[in-house]
Amino acid sequence: MKIKAPKGTADTFPPVSEEWERVGSIMAQRARCYGYGLIKTPVFERTELFTRSIGAATDIVKKEMYTFEDRAGRSMTLKPEETAPVVRAYIEHGLDKRPGLTKLYYMEPIFRYERPQSGRYRQHHQFGVEAIGSADPSLDAEVMRLLMDIYAVLGLEELVLRVNSVGCSSCRGAFREKLRDALSPALNLFCEDCRRRYGENPLRLFDCKNEKCRELLSDGPFIDDNLCEGCGSHFRRVLSLLELLDVPFVKDGKLVRGLDYYTRTTFEVVSGELGAQNAVGGGGRYDGLVELLGGRPTPCVGFGTGMERVLAVMKEQDLRCGMQGPPAVFLALLGDRPRERGLKLMYELRQAFIHADTDYFDGSLKAQLRQANKRGFRLVIIIGEEELAGKSAKIKDMLTGEEEKILLVEAVERIKAICS
RNA sequence: GUGGGCGUAGCUCAGCUGGUUAGAGCACCUGGUUGUGGCCCAGGAGGCCGCGGGUUCAAAUCCCGUCGCUCACCCCA
Numbered sequence: 001m002k003i004k005a006p007k008g009t010a011d012t013f014p015p016v017s018e019e020w021e022r023v024g025s026i027m028a029q030r031a032r033c034y035g036y037g038l039i040k041t042p043v044f045e046r047t048e049l050f051t052r053s054i055g056a057a058t059d060i061v062k063k064e065m066y067t068f069e070d071r072a073g074r075s076m077t078l079k080p081e082e083t084a085p086v087v088r089a090y091i092e093h094g095l096d097k098r099p100g101l102t103k104l105y106y107m108e109p110i111f112r113y114e115r116p117q118s119g120r121y122r123q124h125h126q127f128g129v130e131a132i133g134s135a136d137p138s139l140d141a142e143v144m145r146l147l148m149d150i151y152a153v154l155g156l157e158e159l160v161l162r163v164n165s166v167g168c169s170s171c172r173g174a175f176r177e178k179l180r181d182a183l184s185p186a187l188n189l190f191c192e193d194c195r196r197r198y199g200e201n202p203l204r205l206f207d208c209k210n211e212k213c214r215e216l217l218s219d220g221p222f223i224d225d226n227l228c229e230g231c232g233s234h235f236r237r238v239l240s241l242l243e244l245l246d247v248p249f250v251k252d253g254k255l256v257r258g259l260d261y262y263t264r265t266t267f268e269v270v271s272g273e274l275g276a277q278n279a280v281g282g283g284g285r286y287d288g289l290v291e292l293l294g295g296r297p298t299p300c301v302g303f304g305t306g307m308e309r310v311l312a313v314m315k316e317q318d319l320r321c322g323m324q325g326p327p328a329v330f331l332a333l334l335g336d337r338p339r340e341r342g343l344k345l346m347y348e349l350r351q352a353f354i355h356a357d358t359d360y361f362d363g364s365l366k367a368q369l370r371q372a373n374k375r376g377f378r379l380v381i382i383i384g385e386e387e388l389a390g391k392s393a394k395i396k397d398m399l400t401g402e403e404e405k406i407l408l409v410e411a412v413e414r415i416k417a418i419c420s
Numbered sequence: 421g422u423g424g425g426c427g428u429a430g431c432u433c434a435g436c437u438g439g440u441u442a443g444a445g446c447a448c449c450u451g452g453u454u455g456u457g458g459c460c461c462a463g464g465a466g467g468c469c470g471c472g473g474g475u476u477c478a479a480a481u482c483c484c485g486u487c488g489c490u491c492a493c494c495c496c497a
Binding site for chain 1: 449450458497
């Protein structure tokens with residue numbers, strides 16, 4: 001019986017893996033322009049980090065974590081998100097005790113034990129940023145500008161940025177009660193799930209996809225109309241800065257998020273080309289998290305975007321991120337002595353940072369040329385007994401079919417010239 | 421955790437009202453050129469028809485179970 005990759009995981013080969021590299025480097029490059037630097041954190045953490053930050057009552061913590069005991073009996077969890085680990089590292093290294101802003105970006109694997117479906121995996125990868133240390137609304141706007149900027153550079157189209165504010169701990173609590181009061185008379189008209197949400201977390205009712213439930217909620221009340229003074233003015237400022245920075249967005253009072261630590265600004269970017277799992281990115285402000293995890297009160301904002309989903313949208317929109325490397329060289333070597341000389345030349349080419357490869361199956365010249373053609377090599381160097389006797393080689397251009405005779409001692413220089 | 425769809429060659433799939441050696445396209449290999457790719461032609465290799473059990477003279481085909489994949493709910497990137 002064959003061993004297969006675990007459910008919900010994927011193996012990735014060229015050329016798709018190269019697409020990943022390219023997309024990742026574009027994201028990183030954009031983030032660096034906005035002042036962010038790379039952070040790397042472990043794939044597993046103490047379990048408490050997530051139960052405390054994400055919220056013990058959330059689905060992620062209740063049923064989606066890969067949790068195990070290590071050999072010393074400590075409870076560990078493969079990270080189901082990256083914000084908490086970044087904040088943990090930030091506090092652990094004393095960064096909260098210094099003034100100023102810390103801007104970090106990451107590209108990390110994320111693990112959630114869910115039933116896989118289109119766009120949802122048990123191991124996926126997120127690129128994200130965290131701006132830690134300031135409540136300035138221009139940071140909220142900047143983070144969203146960066147996210148949309150990344151999508152634009154990659155060529156993604158028809159994305160919708162939805163923005164909301166879920167307020168702070170005080171105004172959200174008040175709103176939750178107001179919402180319950182407003183809905184209680186008509187509660188029996190809602191679907192089963194919504195009636196359950198009503199008790200657990202009424203804000204989640206806004207997430208329901210059921211047409212009827214949506215209609216019942218269409219008249220509000222909405223959280224963004226019920227913010228306290230501070231949260232309200234912060235939100236208005238964020239929205240006006242988005243306009244200033246030419247970020248198209250839709251204000252959506254129904255947008256709520258699944259992690260407890262969010263405060264004030266929340267946002268999500270959805271694509272119409274992704275099926276049910278249509279969010280390509282999302283994020284928001286989490287002003288209470290640093291303190292919750294034992295640091296000094298520190299306001300923060302960030303986003304995460306799913307690599308697999310970004311790649312999926314790119315595929316749907318037929319976008320390629322292929323790299324156009326320098327022309328590669330294939331060495332067709334015929335016979336033992338020509339092969340020895342050719343292997344040496346191949347080594348010299350590689351030393352000169354030229355992509356060079358050869359045949360390892362003792363194929364005929366015809367088979368070797370066919371292989372070179374199929375694998376997309378631009379140049380083929382042919383060395384047989386005949387060439388070797390004259391200390392020469394043939395260079396064949398696979399596009400034009402033309403051949404040129406060169407001296408072996410000049411081969412590297414000649415090929416470098418062609419490649420440049 | 422719940423529900424639907426699907427498991428046949430490396431890939432995409434046909435065959436499934438049961439009936440000889442299980443097919444196609446793409447990919448792969450060889451030949452058509454004593455040492456010249458792509459196109460074309462000819463040939464070739466490649467399959468416990470997911471696995472286990474049952475019905476039957478006979479099962480890729482029908483039935484049951486199981487595993488896997490997939491889509492959706494839930495939730496989220």
